[in-house]
Amino acid sequence: MSVLFDRIALIGIGLIGSSLAHDIRRLGLTKEIVVATRSADTLKRAEELGLGDRYTTSSADAVRDADLIIVSVPVGASESVAKEIAINLKPGAVVTDVGSTKASVIAQMQPHMPDNVHFIPGHPLAGTEKSGPDAGFPGLFEGRWCIFTPVSGTDETALKRLRGFWEALGSKVDEMDAEHHDKVLAIVSHLPHIIAYNIVGTADDLETVTESEVIKYSASGFRDFTRLAASDPTMWRDVCLHNRDAILEMLARFSEDLAYLQRAIRWGEGDKIFELFTRTRAIRRSIVQAGQDVDAPDFGRPHPLDKK
């Protein structure tokens, strides 16, 4: 692979930032990786892991002479990062982010971006429930989608360069407007996380069933939800606060549908229940066919006999 940007600054070095670092190095996409994070402890850990070539707690310093700047912080911190880095950005630099909400990130960052840099909001749909610099690994973005939500008037050449970067990581790139992105993500990502957090909270609060029972018997369904509900609390708090309208709309629909199902359960309307439970099966099939999940039963979780 060839060098695509001479110097890349990674602002934020959590799961996404550190995975980017692994891949940029592995694929030789730059000559120098500069790692910046506000937390001295996290920076130290990033250095121990050898994620960059230079390390700083100042994002303003990090972006000096960088050709590509990737902001990978909780979306609520986007504006303060934009303000900090703005003055030191190199003319012609490409600035992108990886935030899960796009309209809010644009509103926070765009006003601070100098006219002579290319700000292209992006969102790689990749991750795990783990967080921090130790959570990153090479290949996280391989085969995954990365969505760009360019603002009007974005330079085509800059767009093409950034697309080339994500494609080098193995991602497939899509483009859509920020509002549509936020609606799509509200249903495919934000609502599932919120529901997962909520159900785990409900279980935690029961008096009639003990917490140890919930844990002991969790393999019968509950444990699936605990994975999403173990995701980074700061990141997800910010998502809730920064994609509020789309999330509230999806929550309203979800609750409406749940009330319908609840009523069917109360009144013993087996046919209504059966209809829903059959329809949903087809969607799983489509997801597996589209290569978006494994076909192996139980997500391919290992079974005891596998080891024998």
Place this chain on the structure above:
Amino acid sequence: MSVLFDRIALIGIGLIGSSLAHDIRRLGLTKEIVVATRSADTLKRAEELGLGDRYTTSSADAVRDADLIIVSVPVGASESVAKEIAINLKPGAVVTDVGSTKASVIAQMQPHMPDNVHFIPGHPLAGTEKSGPDAGFPGLFEGRWCIFTPVSGTDETALKRLRGFWEALGSKVDEMDAEHHDKVLAIVSHLPHIIAYNIVGTADDLETVTESEVIKYSASGFRDFTRLAASDPTMWRDVCLHNRDAILEMLARFSEDLAYLQRAIRWGEGDKIFELFTRTRAIRRSIVQAGQDVDAPDFGRPHPLDKK
């Protein structure tokens, strides 16, 4: 392993019945496996798979001279099976089931059981989202819990024999009363399935986001729910109808908690959101520590680079 029951009749040969067949044979727990299912097609498939020694569409025939009868049918079919087999049950035989709801199964089966057989309701907490005789596999029960909900006056020797059977399959056996079982399962299993079915239904009904977008971007959270929502519709319709009260209670609590969270999102109360999202993380940790789920990120789903 030694023979524990001379003849075992499996009534129903779906995911659970066929997994039992694999293990009983593999471990040599009986001299003869009799497979019964009402559907001629399913029976034919079971025979092709070599799951039993004898095959019949009549459960009444199947139980003749059987020492252990395991009923593995959707819980709504329990009473009709009990009625059918009652007259042919061998004195001293052990009759058990694998149903996900216990108070209802007891109410359906117990009245039909002759005094000279040992009816011991049971529930192995094991399975995958797949169904039918092809879905079974050896080792499904290894390391999993099996809950007995014995009725009062149950013969201790019979209980011990049945416990020995499940332990031979690698299961750990617990005992509790049926009402408590139904409450526990309502939260750890039934509510998660219902919520999963519901959210997949909500996504399927959107107008602003296309189904192909939902599928394409499902790896960002949604796909986790589609696994549970691909479970057998008949089985789960019956669970909803036969554990109604406990399920409605859990649904009410879930909805109440969701309304609280929704309000926090609407009013931008980040601290309330953060508190919940932090608390739930600890539960995931406990589940992993208890060996009830894998620690590997993303359920250990394979990543593209694994293959390279």
